[in-house]
Amino acid sequence: MRIQEALSMYDKLNILTDAAKYDVACTSSGTSRKSDGTGIGSCEQSGICHSFSADGRCISLLKILFTNECIYDCKYCVNRRSNDVVRTSFSPDEVCELTMEFYRRNYIEGLFLSSGILKSPNYTMELIYAALYRLRREYNFQGYIHVKAIPGADPELIQKLGFLADRMSVNLELPTAESLKALAPNKTRKNILTPMRLVQNRMTENRQEIQLYRNAPRFVPAGQSTQMIIGATPETDYQIIQVAESLYQKFELKRVFYSAFVHVNDDAALPAKTGEGPPLLREHRLYQADWLLRYYHFRAEELLTEENPNFNVLFDPKCNWALKHLEEFPVEVNRADYKILLRVPGIGYKSAVRIVKARRLGSLDFTDLKKIGVVLKRALYFITCNGRMMYPTRMDEDYITRNLLYAGEKLPREVTEMGYRQLSLFEGGNGYCEDGICVQ
Amino acid sequence: MKTVYVCSDTVTGIFSGIYDAWKAGKREEDCEIALRGQLEQQLFCDYVEAEETEHKAAAVEALIMKHLGAKAYHDIYHAVLSSDPKKGDAVLGTMLAAKEIPDSTRIMEHLSHPKVEKVFELCRNVFGETHSYKGFLRFCELENGVLYARIEPKNQILTCLAPHFAARLPVENWMIHDVTHKTFAVHEAGKQWVIAFGGPADEEVFKRVSDREKEYVRLWRGFCKTIAIESRTNPRCQMQHLPLRYRREMAEFCNNSH
Numbered sequence: 001m002r003i004q005e006a007l008s009m010y011d012k013l014n015i016l017t018d019a020a021k022y023d024v025a026c027t028s029s030g031t032s033r034k035s036d037g038t039g040i041g042s043c044e045q046s047g048i049c050h051s052f053s054a055d056g057r058c059i060s061l062l063k064i065l066f067t068n069e070c071i072y073d074c075k076y077c078v079n080r081r082s083n084d085v086v087r088t089s090f091s092p093d094e095v096c097e098l099t100m101e102f103y104r105r106n107y108i109e110g111l112f113l114s115s116g117i118l119k120s121p122n123y124t125m126e127l128i129y130a131a132l133y134r135l136r137r138e139y140n141f142q143g144y145i146h147v148k149a150i151p152g153a154d155p156e157l158i159q160k161l162g163f164l165a166d167r168m169s170v171n172l173e174l175p176t177a178e179s180l181k182a183l184a185p186n187k188t189r190k191n192i193l194t195p196m197r198l199v200q201n202r203m204t205e206n207r208q209e210i211q212l213y214r215n216a217p218r219f220v221p222a223g224q225s226t227q228m229i230i231g232a233t234p235e236t237d238y239q240i241i242q243v244a245e246s247l248y249q250k251f252e253l254k255r256v257f258y259s260a261f262v263h264v265n266d267d268a269a270l271p272a273k274t275g276e277g278p279p280l281l282r283e284h285r286l287y288q289a290d291w292l293l294r295y296y297h298f299r300a301e302e303l304l305t306e307e308n309p310n311f312n313v314l315f316d317p318k319c320n321w322a323l324k325h326l327e328e329f330p331v332e333v334n335r336a337d338y339k340i341l342l343r344v345p346g347i348g349y350k351s352a353v354r355i356v357k358a359r360r361l362g363s364l365d366f367t368d369l370k371k372i373g374v375v376l377k378r379a380l381y382f383i384t385c386n387g388r389m390m391y392p393t394r395m396d397e398d399y400i401t402r403n404l405l406y407a408g409e410k411l412p413r414e415v416t417e418m419g420y421r422q423l424s425l426f427e428g429g430n431g432y433c434e435d436g437i438c439v440q
Numbered sequence: 441m442k443t444v445y446v447c448s449d450t451v452t453g454i455f456s457g458i459y460d461a462w463k464a465g466k467r468e469e470d471c472e473i474a475l476r477g478q479l480e481q482q483l484f485c486d487y488v489e490a491e492e493t494e495h496k497a498a499a500v501e502a503l504i505m506k507h508l509g510a511k512a513y514h515d516i517y518h519a520v521l522s523s524d525p526k527k528g529d530a531v532l533g534t535m536l537a538a539k540e541i542p543d544s545t546r547i548m549e550h551l552s553h554p555k556v557e558k559v560f561e562l563c564r565n566v567f568g569e570t571h572s573y574k575g576f577l578r579f580c581e582l583e584n585g586v587l588y589a590r591i592e593p594k595n596q597i598l599t600c601l602a603p604h605f606a607a608r609l610p611v612e613n614w615m616i617h618d619v620t621h622k623t624f625a626v627h628e629a630g631k632q633w634v635i636a637f638g639g640p641a642d643e644e645v646f647k648r649v650s651d652r653e654k655e656y657v658r659l660w661r662g663f664c665k666t667i668a669i670e671s672r673t674n675p676r677c678q679m680q681h682l683p684l685r686y687r688r689e690m691a692e693f694c695n696n697s698h
């Protein structure tokens with residue numbers, strides 16, 4: 001292992017940013033707060049993007065590791081013990097100063113602090129706690145903080161940390177226990193789920209405390225999230241969204257993030273390099289499906305099955321579902337229930353709300369839908385206005401598939417010409433967007 | 441004959457024009473609100489210069505609040521800050537349309553009315569630009585410790601941005617310079633923000649940054665470069681989210697010292 005003395009601040013930041021960049025979450029949403037006037041910082045419910053990096057991802061938080069030293073040896077990770085890389089750590093004060101100075105200049109919404117494991121989980125958590133404590137209490141920082149809880153650390157420590165952070169996350173790392181065993185030999189499923197449960201329970205208690213005492217300190221007010229790596233292990237999309245669904249239901253997570261596997265190490269246990277780059281389209285489809293689970297009232301087993309366990313390359317999960325359930329269409333826009341409207345391809349979350357409001361004032365036709373933001377070239381196969389379809393349409397899967405593709409469904413060009421690499425993850429339009437994920 | 445009320449491009453101006461048209465009891469097709477300097481001269485129209493007063497503006501605000509409600513006022517206020525020369529007319533049209541429906545507080549739901557639709561669109565646009573600048577605006581620290589930001593917005597968004605930064609940086613002295621509209625939002629630590637017009641002739645003051653400023657800009661640029669994952673490079677997507685016009689004043693993209 002290389003340890004270099006006296007690295008400049010610039011070099012440290014470079015190393016500890018580089019080591020943190022594979023963590024996907026960079027959102028600052030989920031809580032709202034004004035500065036109390038004594039320090040700097042506030043939070044906006046919807047979060048704010050401050051920049052976009054060359055990979056098109058939003059930069060919202062100062063995303064860094066406290067240290068890239070690590071006693072573990074996870075096969076997919078740049079920082080694993082067996083890699084020969086320059087190691088360094090911040091001091092708590094350095095973390096505070098960077099955060100404050102970046103924040104004043106409006107570079108960032110806050111801090112996302114993660115870490116390799118230095119000496120032991122407890123030792124590392126103590127250091128992280130010291131940094132956050134100083135940032136909150138001495139520097140009086142009131143902006144957003146996302147912190148990683150380290151599996152295996154004392155519950156006490158995790159609890160203390162939760163009162164300083166807005167969001168906490170414990171990475172699930174991989175979708176199944178077997179995969180974890182294969183690629184992260186020092187971690188266990190139990191070790192990961194225990195702190196997750198702890199944070200969940202503490203959040204529940206905290207909600208009651210706040211009901212009783214309005215000024216009680218808040219514990220992880222922006223909720224808990226996690227992330228898993230996609231494509232390093234053989235799980236199907238179906239398995240992955242089932243895991244996500246149960247995390248939402250049983251652990252009340254706010255978000256599950258999916259991180260397309262990026263080859264940083266050569267290791268026999270990892271899939272072979274293919275030259276195709278990270279599975280970005282797959283990651284994108286999972287985010288869309290995740291949306292459908294959280295906001296569109298879909299269940300995992302509606303979207304995929306054992307027989308058909310992976311998402312379609314050509315269509316988003318909602319469109320794919322609709323094509324397989326043509327018996328439920330067309331629906332009458334002027335009467336259909338809100339939840340049914342949500343299931344129509346081309347009708348996003350906001351459009352559905354607008355339709356329900358607007359139709360109370362008079363019946364809607366196709367021109368009105370267009371104004372509302374419905375993407376008619378997709379929706380037209382699935383809806384009627386006052387009993388009429390926009391064009392005569394056969395309710396036939398092949399026919400509609402062909403027409404949708406002909407009408408320029410967004411993906412084929414990228415899929416055929418450039419492979420997944422250049423794929424834009426961001427389909428524009430009026431669907432509900434979050435970190436650039438759209439479902440319509 | 442149609443009457444065109446001509447007013448200046450300010451909230452007071454536009455509301456005064458609306459006040460005059462409203463007072464005259466005009467119907468939608470008989471009147472229009474136009475901005476001075478952005479007129480398209482039409483035949484067979486009367487042009488009337490609106491006399492602009494705070495009193496008229498306050499009366500229109502109260503009228504909208506009372507009959508259309510606070511939510512609609514919020515939308516209308518944002519629409520009036522837009523750069524679209526037809527904004528005043530859209531607002532007046534919306535107010536007149538509200539008279540025709542049973543529950544005037546629901547006017548903003550009538551998107552099939554072209555003027556209402558226009559207000560809705562303008563408001564969304566102003567709101568969107570404000571939100572973008574909440575993230576993309578960059579302060580630099582001047583020699584005297586003041587945080588200074590330059591922006592070139594299309595719409596007049598300073599009054600929407602200032603409260604956000606006042607809530608966020610209450611203990612700082614800061615200044616946001618709207619270059620397009622030659623306006624400043626100025627905040628002194630611990631006090632209310634104010635809007636100033638024109639401003640100092642000496643632009644050089646804004647170029648003299650503090651010693652450590654350059655170092656933080658360097659750190660930030662390094663961070664933005666390193667955080668990108670190379671195998672995911674996607675300039676098209678970056679462009680979609682962060683159009684070039686914002687980048688001119690962003691430390692991580694531009695090369696000037698502030």
Ligand code: SF4
Pocket residue numbers: 070071072073074077078079080081115116117
């Ligand atoms: S614990 Fe595993 S994933 Fe985390 S830094 Fe160490 S090697 Fe990487």
